[in-house]
Amino acid sequence: MPYRFGHMLAIEPLSAEEISFLLDQSKPFQEIQQHPLKKLATLRGKTVALAFFEPSTRTRVSFATAAARLGADQMNLQAESSSLKKGESLLDTVRTLDAMKPDCIVMRHSSSGAPDFVARNLLLPVINAGDGTHEHPTQALLDALTIRDRRGTLGGLNVTILGDILHSRVARSNVHLLSKFGSHITLCGPAMWLPRELECLVPAGASIRRVARIEDALEGADVVLTLRVQQERLHEPALAIDEYILQFQLTPERLRIAKPDALVLHPGPMIRGLEIDPAVADGPQSCVLEQVTNGLAVRMALLFLMIGADTSSERDSSHAAD
Amino acid sequence: MLLIKNGRVLDPASGTAAPRDVLLDGDRIAGVAPPGQLASRAQGAEILDAKDLIVAPGFIDLHCHLREPGGESSETIETGTRAAVRGGFTAVCPMPNTRPVNDNASVTRSILERAAAVSPVRVWPIGAASIGSKGEALSEIAAMKQAGIVAVSDDGRPIATAKLLRQVMEYCRALDLPVIDHCEDSSLFAGAVMREGKQSVRLGLSGMPAATESLAVARDVQVGELTSCRLHIAHLSARASLELVRAAKAKGLPVTCEVTPHHFTLTDEDVQYDTRYKMNPPLASREDRDALVAGLADGTVDAIATDHAPHEAALKDVEFDRAPFGVTGFETAIGLALELVHAGKISPMRMVELFTSGPARVLGMQRRVAENEPADLTIFSTDHKWTFHAAESASKSKNSPFDGREFRGAPVATIVAGRIAHQR
Numbered sequence: 001m002p003y004r005f006g007h008m009l010a011i012e013p014l015s016a017e018e019i020s021f022l023l024d025q026s027k028p029f030q031e032i033q034q035h036p037l038k039k040l041a042t043l044r045g046k047t048v049a050l051a052f053f054e055p056s057t058r059t060r061v062s063f064a065t066a067a068a069r070l071g072a073d074q075m076n077l078q079a080e081s082s083s084l085k086k087g088e089s090l091l092d093t094v095r096t097l098d099a100m101k102p103d104c105i106v107m108r109h110s111s112s113g114a115p116d117f118v119a120r121n122l123l124l125p126v127i128n129a130g131d132g133t134h135e136h137p138t139q140a141l142l143d144a145l146t147i148r149d150r151r152g153t154l155g156g157l158n159v160t161i162l163g164d165i166l167h168s169r170v171a172r173s174n175v176h177l178l179s180k181f182g183s184h185i186t187l188c189g190p191a192m193w194l195p196r197e198l199e200c201l202v203p204a205g206a207s208i209r210r211v212a213r214i215e216d217a218l219e220g221a222d223v224v225l226t227l228r229v230q231q232e233r234l235h236e237p238a239l240a241i242d243e244y245i246l247q248f249q250l251t252p253e254r255l256r257i258a259k260p261d262a263l264v265l266h267p268g269p270m271i272r273g274l275e276i277d278p279a280v281a282d283g284p285q286s287c288v289l290e291q292v293t294n295g296l297a298v299r300m301a302l303l304f305l306m307i308g309a310d311t312s313s314e315r316d317s318s319h320a321a322d
Numbered sequence: 323m324l325l326i327k328n329g330r331v332l333d334p335a336s337g338t339a340a341p342r343d344v345l346l347d348g349d350r351i352a353g354v355a356p357p358g359q360l361a362s363r364a365q366g367a368e369i370l371d372a373k374d375l376i377v378a379p380g381f382i383d384l385h386c387h388l389r390e391p392g393g394e395s396s397e398t399i400e401t402g403t404r405a406a407v408r409g410g411f412t413a414v415c416p417m418p419n420t421r422p423v424n425d426n427a428s429v430t431r432s433i434l435e436r437a438a439a440v441s442p443v444r445v446w447p448i449g450a451a452s453i454g455s456k457g458e459a460l461s462e463i464a465a466m467k468q469a470g471i472v473a474v475s476d477d478g479r480p481i482a483t484a485k486l487l488r489q490v491m492e493y494c495r496a497l498d499l500p501v502i503d504h505c506e507d508s509s510l511f512a513g514a515v516m517r518e519g520k521q522s523v524r525l526g527l528s529g530m531p532a533a534t535e536s537l538a539v540a541r542d543v544q545v546g547e548l549t550s551c552r553l554h555i556a557h558l559s560a561r562a563s564l565e566l567v568r569a570a571k572a573k574g575l576p577v578t579c580e581v582t583p584h585h586f587t588l589t590d591e592d593v594q595y596d597t598r599y600k601m602n603p604p605l606a607s608r609e610d611r612d613a614l615v616a617g618l619a620d621g622t623v624d625a626i627a628t629d630h631a632p633h634e635a636a637l638k639d640v641e642f643d644r645a646p647f648g649v650t651g652f653e654t655a656i657g658l659a660l661e662l663v664h665a666g667k668i669s670p671m672r673m674v675e676l677f678t679s680g681p682a683r684v685l686g687m688q689r690r691v692a693e694n695e696p697a698d699l700t701i702f703s704t705d706h707k708w709t710f711h712a713a714e715s716a717s718k719s720k721n722s723p724f725d726g727r728e729f730r731g732a733p734v735a736t737i738v739a740g741r742i743a744h745q746r
Binding site for chain 1: 518519520522523524525526527528594595636639640641642643644
């Protein structure tokens with residue numbers, strides 16, 4: 001069943017079927033990454049605007065590479081060079097970009113809901129490349145692709161997410177995505193970043209729990225997703241880095257509590273020796289680099305589905321229609 | 323003379339709920355009597371037919387922002403009071419957080435002079451408690467009282483410290499002025515843009531817990547007890563705060579509170595990155611909202627106040643966390659209160675009380691439909707269907723979450739000092 005994606009603002013409103021479709025569509029693009037010649041002409045003549053209002057390296061490069069490999073042109077706007085510093089509003093900035101007639105806008109912004117706000121105000125398809133502490137949908141999609149490739153399914157898995165869950169857009173998108181497939185979510189991290197309300201992120205009846213001790217959280221895990229410790233968050237509330245390491249660092253000893261073939265995922269950038277022990281980061285269970293490659297495939301598939309040949313003329317504000 | 327005939331008078335002060343004609347002479351009420359009985363005295367009077375309408379004392383809004391001086395791109399005294407009169411208000415109390423702050427008699431006088439020139443309704447300014455509302459030194463409260471303020475507040479922010487609050491309250495008690503506080507514990511508030519709860523976690527927006535407000539209410543009630551000054555809690559939004567007010571009242575303390583229409587109508591679940599739903603205090607949880615409605619019904623809440631807070635589009639058309647707090651409210655207040663009436667939550671009489679004798683009592687005044695009283699009346703329908711369109715609002719700003727909402731019942735005529743200031 002084909003789906004069209006008008007915007008990609010969040011995982012929350014998507015159905016499991018839509019997500020599976022997107023992951024299926026990513027498969028051919030995964031193969032392309034292995035070819036000596038990787039460039040396609042699929043989006044030739046199309047333009048992807050990359051508007052990163054918050055510093056980003058890997059996600060920006062990933063989207064830029066995905067667009068390039070599809071043959072699309074790019075417009076680049078980065079916070080450092082943008083007129084926002086001169087006091088221009090977000091709306092005026094994106095309207096200016098829009099006037100240069102891109103076919104879609106990929107945006108990252110430090111304010112939760114900023115892509116949603118832009119989508120309400122422009123006719124242009126918007127892809128959320130991470131908004132504040134809300135969602136990072138393409139990260140969850142590439143994580144899902146990685147897990148599905150290795151496990152053959154997204155259902156019934158025990159997935160443990162470690163870190164500052166409350167402030168993590170990666171955690172939010174992953175919780176939404178994996179719970180839609182019936183995986184069991186375990187959240188673990190410092191108590192103030194683990195409020196009870198997180199349990200409400202998943203649909204009624206879905207399996208989600210909060211666990212204080214990392215040893216308990218890792219018991220029986222099929223997938224361990226380690227979040228980056230955002231050091232800029234550690235001051236609020238004040239938490240000593242050593243305290244974090246002591247209680248929540250993913251070490252080889254702790255990883256042994258999980259299933260022997262448990263996958264270790266990390267969205268990057270990874271801080272070795274903080275949230276993750278280097279031996280785990282480089283170990284056989286680590287999928288970190290595979291995630292990066294899959295990021296290209298997922299983003300190529302998404303760009304193709306959103307602005308590829310036959311859908312570009314009918315812009316649809318709904319996230320999907322069959 | 324103006325004869326209002328065939329209407330149904332609802333007057334909480336006297337308990338009157340009956341068909342009555344009301345005769346106005348000059349700026350006073352000349353008579354209130356059963357239908358037809360005033361005919362001989364009303365020879366030559368202008369007639370206003372209030373058939374099927376409620377005739378109530380003039381509605382008072384204890385809490386609004388007219389933005390003048392300093393914020394004229396969002397609202398002026400002229401546009402704000404025009405919106406107020408369309409909303410059925412006969413008197414409004416603008417908060418002092420203008421630029422400059424209304425913290426001295428010359429600002430108070432300039433507001434009143436401007437109001438006298440352009441406002442169709444009475445303007446009763448509220449003076450700042452501290453200079454610049456900075457929470458450091460007492461403002462010129464006595465001079466402002468002489469100039470015409472009806473209360474003091476540092477609204478927009480809480481009165482900064484318990485010590486300053488105590489000084490302000492000691493001082494205001496002697497001056498017989500109520501102290502209105504915007505209750506908020508700033509350390510819990512820091513950086514938050516909505517109520518903390520499921521929805522803030524879902525949206526990834528920084529939330530403040532309900533205790534941000536109730537902690538400050540607890541402080542205020544206890545400092546108030548030290549001083550015996552009248553204390554009024556602005557825009558109360560949490561059940562815990564309401565319980566503190568209820569307990570204070572049970573103890574006989576002179577504590578009152580107001581609730582806004584948006585807080586008794588909407589909840590935090592309505593927040594979806596739309597800045598028209600961003601105000602401070604933020605929309606409450608469903609449980610708290612239901613408690614507010616119960617408080618409106620059982621008498622714990624003294625007044626409905628709009629906290630009309632206009633912001634021009636350029637300020638609100640931004641990312642949710644960057645937008646200023648505040649929503650407009652004059653023109654939707656009666657419609658929203660009538661929703662509670664239609665839902666059977668409060669009686670029509672109680673609704674009128676919350677807009678008239680309730681807020682009047684907070685200010686140490688009275689509001690009655692009786693001979694020799696000021697001829698301020700609000701006449702409204704309870705069934706007429708209409709739709710609020712923010713674009714058609716008289717306010718200079720359109721930041722209302724109720725744009726496009728359908729209402730049953732509306733203000734039909736607003737009478738101020740014996741003159742029909744607005745008629746629908």
